[in-house]
Amino acid sequence: MGKNLVEKILEKHLLVGKMIPGEEIGIRIDQTLTQDATGTMAYLQFEAIGVPKIKTDLSVSYIDHNTIQIGFENADDHRYLQSIAQKFGIILSRAGNGICHQVHLERFGLPGKTLIGSDSHTPTCGALSMLAIGAGGLDVAQAMAGEPFYLVCPRVIRINLLGKLPPWVSAKDIILKVLDIFTTKGNVGTIFEYGGPGAASLTVPERATITNMGAECGVTTSLFPSDEMTRVFLRAEQRENDFAELQPDKDAQYAKVVNLDLSALEPMTAKPHSPDNVGTVRSMKNIAVDQVCLGSCTNSSYKDLVTAAKILKGKVVHPDVSFILAPGSRQVLINLARDGYLADLIASGARLMENACGFCIGNSQSPKSGSVSLRTSNRNFPGRSGTMDANVYLVSPETAVAAALTGRFTDPRDCGLPYPHMEIPDQFIIDDSMIIRPDNTKPDTEIYRGPNIGAPPVNSSLPAAISATVTIKVGDKITTDHIIPAGARMKYRSNIPKYSEFVFENIDPSFAAKAQKIKASGKQNIVVAGLSYGQGSSREHAAICPMYLGVRAVVAKSFERIHTANLINFGILPLTFLTEGDYDDIDQGDDLEIADVRGKISAGDTLTIRNKTKGASYNVGCNLSARQKNIILAGGALNVRNANPG
Numbered sequence: 284m285g286k287n288l289v290e291k292i293l294e295k296h297l298l299v300g301k302m303i304p305g306e307e308i309g310i311r312i313d314q315t316l317t318q319d320a321t322g323t324m325a326y327l328q329f330e331a332i333g334v335p336k337i338k339t340d341l342s343v344s345y346i347d348h349n350t351i352q353i354g355f356e357n358a359d360d361h362r363y364l365q366s367i368a369q370k371f372g373i374i375l376s377r378a379g380n381g382i383c384h385q386v387h388l389e390r391f392g393l394p395g396k397t398l399i400g401s402d403s404h405t406p407t408c409g410a411l412s413m414l415a416i417g418a419g420g421l422d423v424a425q426a427m428a429g430e431p432f433y434l435v436c437p438r439v440i441r442i443n444l445l446g447k448l449p450p451w452v453s454a455k456d457i458i459l460k461v462l463d464i465f466t467t468k469g470n471v472g473t474i475f476e477y478g479g480p481g482a483a484s485l486t487v488p489e490r491a492t493i494t495n496m497g498a499e500c501g502v503t504t505s506l507f508p509s510d511e512m513t514r515v516f517l518r519a520e521q522r523e524n525d526f527a528e529l530q531p532d533k534d535a536q537y538a539k540v541v542n543l544d545l546s547a548l549e550p551m552t553a554k555p556h557s558p559d560n561v562g563t564v565r566s567m568k569n570i571a572v573d574q575v576c577l578g579s580c581t582n583s584s585y586k587d588l589v590t591a592a593k594i595l596k597g598k599v600v601h602p603d604v605s606f607i608l609a610p611g612s613r614q615v616l617i618n619l620a621r622d623g624y625l626a627d628l629i630a631s632g633a634r635l636m637e638n639a640c641g642f643c644i645g646n647s648q649s650p651k652s653g654s655v656s657l658r659t660s661n662r663n664f665p666g667r668s669g670t671m672d673a674n675v676y677l678v679s680p681e682t683a684v685a686a687a688l689t690g691r692f693t694d695p696r697d698c699g700l701p702y703p704h705m706e707i708p709d710q711f712i713i714d715d716s717m718i719i720r721p722d723n724t725k726p727d728t729e730i731y732r733g734p735n736i737g738a739p740p741v742n743s744s745l746p747a748a749i750s751a752t753v754t755i756k757v758g759d760k761i762t763t764d765h766i767i768p769a770g771a772r773m774k775y776r777s778n779i780p781k782y783s784e785f786v787f788e789n790i791d792p793s794f795a796a797k798a799q800k801i802k803a804s805g806k807q808n809i810v811v812a813g814l815s816y817g818q819g820s821s822r823e824h825a826a827i828c829p830m831y832l833g834v835r836a837v838v839a840k841s842f843e844r845i846h847t848a849n850l851i852n853f854g855i856l857p858l859t860f861l862t863e864g865d866y867d868d869i870d871q872g873d874d875l876e877i878a879d880v881r882g883k884i885s886a887g888d889t890l891t892i893r894n895k896t897k898g899a900s901y902n903v904g905c906n907l908s909a910r911q912k913n914i915i916l917a918g919g920a921l922n923v924r925n926a927n928p929g
């Protein structure tokens with residue numbers, strides 16, 4: 284029987300388990316990436332593991348998220364990361380070099396290899412036919428220590444792209460259509476494998492827009508075959524030697540095949556406040572736009588920005604629109620400058636930001652109150668822009684630029700302009716001088732630790748029984764941005780006691796104080812949630828900070844993949860309602876008890892929650908592998924390690 288791409292890569296990397304969809308497997312990881320906002324915690328955990336040098340083929344530490352640096356905290360973190368990189372043999376991509384996913388695609392991604400990254404958009408490198416997966420920092424630390432990365436053996440869905448994109452319709456519209464079909468929930472344990480003649484016609488940066496935003500569907504990853512387009516891209520990056528062709532077998536099997544005709548697509552947008560709230564740009568009826576942001580790891584490649592520059596050349600953006608431009612990498616910026624496009628963009632009124640995450644994570648360029656902001660990024664969760672009542676729409680660069688010119692939502696096909704076709708240049712200017720490779724000849728490096736760097740906190744082992752209060756009850760699709768906001772709060776990433784003050788800040792600002800009080804009274808906190816809890820980012824702080832506040836369990840209708848792994852890694856029970864309606868019966872403030880929790884978890888039995896306030900009982904499941912049971916019983920992965928050193 285023929286094999287699909289995913290099976291081919293997984294089989295080559297399989298270390299633990301059998302390739303049976305739904306079962307846990309452990310795979311060898313060739314490369315890792317971290318970024319600064321998750322990296323400090325990942326490296327603190329790596330230090331705690333105690334391995335003298337990394338054991339991967341290559342690990343890269345990027346500084347791209349917290350680059351605004353108001354106060355000393357982030358500069359301290361950056362220096363910590365630099366000293367860690369030298370000490371443990373890690374490559375450092377300095378602040379100013381660009382967004383991790385864009386730079387990794389340009390300089391390090393390799394067809395057929397495995398990559399895990401402490402950022403949910405790590406699947407971007409699936410555009411190069413890598414098996415590239417987002418994970419919590421502790422999982423990345425363990426992979427750097429040479430340990431397997433565990434995942435559920437995926438079911439693979441083939442997305443067969445047919446036809447060709449019409450003018451003014453681009454890769455962003457493809458992935459928005461995919462989000463329209465698959466939504467942001469219900470895709471745990473799935474991988475999207477793209478193929479077909481339409482896929483072959485897309486360049487690597489276009490593929491990267493699609494694999495990047497597959498993260499919003501909650502799939503484990505997405506990937507494309509490695510073909511002539513891959514060779515062209517790697518050649519332009521002066522690394523044609525890294526090319527390897529990789530295709531699924533002709534008779535490969537898939538759990539499902541979905542056909543998508545590119546020629547039938549039109550410009551799309553994801554409306555507030557979820558990436559799957561998709562509609563056509565035409566249906567937006569020319570509503571007025573206050574801000575347009577071009578950039579982020581989804582749409583800030585040379586191709587995206589040249590397309591924008593060509594549309595904008597000789598024109599100036601609408602007086603009511605603040606037009607923000609954040610190139611994806613220093614390479615993109617240097618090449619735009621060489622080819623004159625940067626001047627065209629600046630002449631059009633673009634406000635040039637650092638080539639970093641910036642506006643996308645809400646640490647700058649928050650739009651005005653109640654505004655309409657069109658962004659080429661990947662997430663429009665409430666408050667993520669830094670303005671709670673802003674209405675953020677996700678769009679393609681073409682649609683973004685059309686709105687920047689007209690001051691209104693405008694279908695770019697209605698602008699009356701010729702479509703600016705462009706191809707990848709034969710050769711990019713390559714300048715790796717902001718990439719620091721570890722120097723093996725240097726004597727042992729001292730690790731820099733500023734006052735912002737704390738120790739990674741650990742949980743206590745799972746008690747025999749849980750006596751808890753429902754500190755908060757939330758609805759469906761709660762994202763990690765809801766659980767622990769980024770933006771202005773993100774500078775406390777290395778200081779858990781401080782960062783924990785902001786848990787659920789945007790839903791219930793009194794959460795942290797309430798949770799601390801319950802913890803001080805000797806009880807535990809429980810979070811009750813609806814469907815798809817933990818969407819979005821990989822930030823393990825969405826588990827660590829609640830753990831620090833004494834949260835011992837989350838009871839939800841369903842969970843997302845990375846967040847479940849993070850909860851388990853920090854000893855928080857992910858419990859799933861087994862009976863419809865039980866969610867509705869529980870209220871915030873209810874007192875709950877779970878008897879014999881250790882025994883039930885060890886035996887893999889259904890657990891019973893007794894609601895003392897309501898006099899009711901609910902059955903909940905906790906589907907854990909033997910490895911995960913061990914972690915939960917010990918109160919977290921670091922505790923398992925401490926109990927079994929070496």
Ligand code: MIC
Binds near residue numbers: 320821
């Ligand atoms: C995001 O896009 O939400 C982030 C910020 O890149 C996160 C990582 C983080 O919270 O540090 C992600 O996507 O994993």
Ligand code: SF4
Binds near residue numbers: 382404579639
């Ligand atoms: Fe950075 Fe935004 Fe991409 Fe996250 S989604 S890595 S914040 S650019």
